[in-house]
Amino acid sequence: MSSMSTTAAVPTTRMASDERRALVLEAATGVFGQRGYAGTTTDQVATAAGVSQPYVVRMFGTKEKLFLAVLHRALDVLMAAFRRSLAEKSAIPVHDRLGLAYADLLTDRGLLLSLMHGFVLGSDPEIGKTAREGFLEVYNFLKVDVGMTPAEASDFLAHGMMLNTLVGLRMTDDYDTNPDARELLETAMPTKLGLLRGPTNSEGA
Amino acid sequence: MSSMSTTAAVPTTRMASDERRALVLEAATGVFGQRGYAGTTTDQVATAAGVSQPYVVRMFGTKEKLFLAVLHRALDVLMAAFRRSLAEKSAIPVHDRLGLAYADLLTDRGLLLSLMHGFVLGSDPEIGKTAREGFLEVYNFLKVDVGMTPAEASDFLAHGMMLNTLVGLRMTDDYDTNPDARELLETAMPTKLGLLRGPTNSEGA
DNA sequence: TAGATAAGTAATCATTCGATTACAACACTG
DNA sequence: CAGTGTTGTAATCGAATGATTACTTATCTA
Numbered sequence: 001m002s003s004m005s006t007t008a009a010v011p012t013t014r015m016a017s018d019e020r021r022a023l024v025l026e027a028a029t030g031v032f033g034q035r036g037y038a039g040t041t042t043d044q045v046a047t048a049a050g051v052s053q054p055y056v057v058r059m060f061g062t063k064e065k066l067f068l069a070v071l072h073r074a075l076d077v078l079m080a081a082f083r084r085s086l087a088e089k090s091a092i093p094v095h096d097r098l099g100l101a102y103a104d105l106l107t108d109r110g111l112l113l114s115l116m117h118g119f120v121l122g123s124d125p126e127i128g129k130t131a132r133e134g135f136l137e138v139y140n141f142l143k144v145d146v147g148m149t150p151a152e153a154s155d156f157l158a159h160g161m162m163l164n165t166l167v168g169l170r171m172t173d174d175y176d177t178n179p180d181a182r183e184l185l186e187t188a189m190p191t192k193l194g195l196l197r198g199p200t201n202s203e204g205a
Numbered sequence: 206m207s208s209m210s211t212t213a214a215v216p217t218t219r220m221a222s223d224e225r226r227a228l229v230l231e232a233a234t235g236v237f238g239q240r241g242y243a244g245t246t247t248d249q250v251a252t253a254a255g256v257s258q259p260y261v262v263r264m265f266g267t268k269e270k271l272f273l274a275v276l277h278r279a280l281d282v283l284m285a286a287f288r289r290s291l292a293e294k295s296a297i298p299v300h301d302r303l304g305l306a307y308a309d310l311l312t313d314r315g316l317l318l319s320l321m322h323g324f325v326l327g328s329d330p331e332i333g334k335t336a337r338e339g340f341l342e343v344y345n346f347l348k349v350d351v352g353m354t355p356a357e358a359s360d361f362l363a364h365g366m367m368l369n370t371l372v373g374l375r376m377t378d379d380y381d382t383n384p385d386a387r388e389l390l391e392t393a394m395p396t397k398l399g400l401l402r403g404p405t406n407s408e409g410a
Numbered sequence: 411t412a413g414a415t416a417a418g419t420a421a422t423c424a425t426t427c428g429a430t431t432a433c434a435a436c437a438c439t440g
Numbered sequence: 441c442a443g444t445g446t447t448g449t450a451a452t453c454g455a456a457t458g459a460t461t462a463c464t465t466a467t468c469t470a
Contacts, residue, residue, distance in 0.1 A: 039243030122375030
């Protein structure tokens with residue numbers, strides 16, 4: 001026993017700070033993705049991660065540094081997925097393979113949405129810098145590593161921004177009830193639509 | 206904390222509430238576009254509009270209703286620009302004309318960015334509803350009024366989301382110093398780039 | 411096993427912010 | 441010009457939130 005204080009559910013087990021940090025980062029990605037940077041509280045992140053609010057703050061210093069860490073991690077995951085997809089040998093054209101890899105990331109709810117929130121905060125000195133660098137990193141990857149022309153890379157990114165927007169809009173919520181939403185979704189994301197419906201719901205902002 | 210001394214800056218002139226409302230709405234569009242919904246305070250809007258903070262709140266009821274009004278206005282302006290552009294008789298293909306009309310709107314700093322901020326807040330019950338409806342309104346316009354196929358409309362919107370993102374990123378700030386940023390901008394927005402540079406700057410988040 | 415180090419929390423503080431209230435003055439109508 | 445509705449503000453409140461402090465307790469090592 002030896003459990004003590006008011007609140008129950010005492011795990012009493014400790015974790016290495018690295019693991020805990022990764023866990024908090026994932027939780028933060030989800031919350032930031034749903035509510036945006038300013039709309040997210042450190043307490044919401046803490047609750048999602050199952051730790052206390054002061055711990056979240058102390059672990060990353062400030063809320064802004066936490067968000068920057070989320071952005072960096074999201075870009076790392078994205079680039080890793082792209083590089084993996086590029087390295088694959090397959091009959092499918094590279095462009096399509098990358099598109100599928102990107103669509104796969106959409107299932108990780110907050111990941112691309114956290115990035116998207118960062119992208120529209122370019123006026124913030126720190127966040128804007130990180131966001132621009134990340135965006136250009138992807139652009140360069142598409143050109144240099146994949147071998148796309150500027151126009152091809154731009155179009156690929158445009159398609160990605162469209163997918164991000166549709167997810168951010170939660171357009172999938174209207175799939176069953178709104179024929180327009182359905183048509184748009186099936187046009188914009190022909191494959192992989194199934195991934196977004198089902199585990200997509202829950203949580204009302 | 207907006208103004209300064211006790212009785213200063215006395216304009217002494219009244220305004221019809223309609224004018225004042227429109228003025229506040231424009232100011233709010235600018236601030237929301239730059240800082241997002243949650244990142245904007247009603248006092249920032251009030252200062253930008255040159256009125257007091259309580260007045261802004263009372264005029265719209267709540268901050269959320271103010272943001273919803275901003276979204277509705279932005280959609281109205283956007284649709285009006287599209288309809289006007291569609292009605293024009295010109296040698297330029299409709300698709301290109303609409304693209305130019307959209308690019309023109311980018312010069313109104315907050316307008317498309319406020320929309321974009323709304324688009325990524327789909328999890329919010331009220332904002333999400335408005336954002337989805339607005340997005341689908343544009344999609345339907347492109348199909349029904351312009352006569353685009355679903356695929357054409359989707360691609361057009363994708364391009365628009367890309368432009369919004371580049372503006373949100375303030376990528377234009379790096380135009381002179383970063384060759385990648387320059388190339389990307391010139392690829393993604395071949396015309397109209399000039400509109401975004403120059404009056405684009407000012408205001409640090 | 412003592413003791414240090416690191417993981418983690420409860421309590422709390424200072425600000426910020428949206429909202430409310432009470433009040434002031436301009437402008438129109440009769 | 442009296443009276444009234446509307447435009448607008450100053451003052452302020454209560455809740456929320458990021459951050460700090462001080463304190464516990466698990467785990468590792470000498």
